Amino acid sequence: MVVSAAPGPDVIRVNGVSKDFVVRKDNSLKDRLVHFGRHGKQFRQRYLAVDGVNLSIQAGTTVGLLGANGSGKSTLLKLIGGIVSPSSGVIETRGRMAALLELGAGFHPDLSGRENVYLNASILGLSREETDRQFAQIHEFSGIGEFIDTQVKFYSSGMFVRLAFAVAVHTDPDVLLVDEVLAVGDEAFQRKCMEKIARFRAEGRTIVLVSHSAAQVAELCDRGIVLKDGAVVFDGGTNDAIAALRDVLEGRRVGEKPPPEPVKPIEVRGIDILGASLEPIKKVRSGQRMTIRVHVEAMDPMERWAVGFSIDTPLGQMVLASNTERLGVTLPPIPAGKSHMDFTIAAAEFGTGEYHVNANVSELIDIDAHVLWQGARFRVLGHEENLGTVAAEISVG
Structure with a gap:
């Protein structure tokens, strides 16, 4: 922007x-001739x-x-x-x-x-x-x-x-x-x-x-x-x-939250963006290590579950996404109540600007998943010499 x-x-x-x-x-000539002389206001x-x-x-x-x-x-x-x-x-x-x-x-x-x-x-x-x-x-x-x-x-x-x-x-x-x-x-x-x-x-x-x-x-x-x-x-x-x-x-008043979804067996309760020392952060440097912590709550104990996240631009364009299934991770059984899962991004060269983080959780990935849209937001500071969602060091010559 x-x-x-x-x-x-x-x-x-x-x-x-x-x-x-x-x-x-009465747009047609026929309609106007038929209605000629009648009350025009109607x-x-x-x-x-x-x-x-x-x-x-x-x-x-x-x-x-x-x-x-x-x-x-x-x-x-x-x-x-x-x-x-x-x-x-x-x-x-x-x-x-x-x-x-x-x-x-x-x-x-x-x-x-x-x-x-x-x-x-x-x-x-x-x-x-x-x-x-x-x-x-x-x-x-x-x-x-x-x-x-x-x-x-x-x-x-x-x-x-x-x-x-x-x-x-x-x-x-x-x-x-x-x-x-x-x-x-x-x-x-x-x-x-x-x-x-x-x-x-x-x-x-x-x-x-x-x-x-x-x-x-x-x-x-x-x-x-x-x-x-x-x-x-x-x-x-x-x-x-x-x-x-x-x-x-979408037919809502401006600022009105979407109607709540039906309760699912496991739901996302929040998303945190954490720095290298697992401290909450709002701003990161391009390429800086960061952790996305997804907070979930299971209604009952579950033998299997899967978590995913995605990072979007404010326009909804996905720039990075993954989940436990893609990463080849099988999560241990989860007890009833609140838990969390961390995704650590070692180095992502995000372009300068704001990004939104979404997260999803379900028994099987992408099947009956509960999604928390724009549960967190962070700003990337960095390369001012190039534009776009990818940052890079560019030289000429």
């Missing part, structure tokens, strides 16, 4: 903003897309808008960008704003890519002279090559968004609004877009990003805002925002 500097002044303020639309139930429904949102965004921050489909993310972004007007409330913005909200917004299908660059750049506030100076960089960044002189109606959706994104990020914006466009294009272009956004962050620009990719939000954003039914239900750090989104998607 990108770490932000001290917050700057507010560049976006959203005060008590709501937006509703009228949705017609064939119209008010849909509240954004409901009383209050927030402020500071200069130099990158904010991710998260939520399920229909939660109001894109509508809120359009309100901030001035594409649509609020039904109530006030939105205040400052600085040059570039909005990349819909494929082809501001593009004319009968004009070539080159002509559309000039057209779209002028809409975004650039003069022709400024566009002349930026054109070569825009063309190179888009990667569409000789198709720059082809009518854009023959472009694929990927080519469309590549050119649109290239124009938007070369207009020298103070605020960039991006809605899901990073999901289009090949992996190399997506990486180029994220690197450009990261460079904008380093230059002190402000980005508001709508994405369904938790990985993108975690990598690019230093703040996450979760919406549900048009209202903000969480506003805070990205890792906590991703956890809040998981709660929303």
Whole structure:
């Protein structure tokens, strides 16, 4: 995750903003002719897309808008960008704003890519002279090559968004609004877009990003805002925002614990992270020896049992896992009551960042197991010169 500097002044303020639309139930011409002259209200429904949102965004921050489909993310972004007007409330913005909200917004299908660059750049506030100076960089960044002189109606959706994104990020914006466009294009272009956004962050620009990719939000954003039914239900750090989104998607209130599972013959009661002297720790150095202690409780004596653990990133990506069966260990019978099992990791080169530890226990591994998700958390300190979940000493030459 990108770490932000001290917050700057507010560049976006959203005060008590709501937006509703009228949705017609008689969509076809036949329905409208049949219902003509009748009470129209019964064939119209008010849909509240954004409901009383209050927030402020500071200069130099990158904010991710998260939520399920229909939660109001894109509508809120359009309100901030001035594409649509609020039904109530006030939105205040400052600085040059570039909005990349819909494929082809501001593009004319009968004009070539080159002509559309000039057209779209002028809409975004650039003069022709400024566009002349930026054109070569825009063309190179888009990667569409000789198709720059082809009518854009023959472009694929990927080519469309590549050119649109290239124009938007070369207009020298103070605020960039991006809605899901990073999901289009090949992996190399997506990486180029994220690197450009990261460079904008380093230059002190402000980005508001709508994405369904938790990985993108975690990598690019230093703040996450979760919406549900048009209202903000969480506003805070990205890792906590991703956890809040998981709660929303699984039908829970934010912060509400999942319903308890039925009692099993043996269950995990807790997880400890221990250092070399078996002292509790919260931070480790990459490659440092550590022990994962899994606390269990058996309801009755058991002749056989098995324990496992896994270590995940905050996004749920497994980076290391094992269990007694894989390690070829047969555990002795366990009495009723509380016990514990230690897994000692001699040296794991975890990349810098936070990790969650899960544990499972059962009579037979992976069969009717009881799992404690995110029972412990630790932070890895170490190699700042490389990124990812693996740390390494890298030399050049």
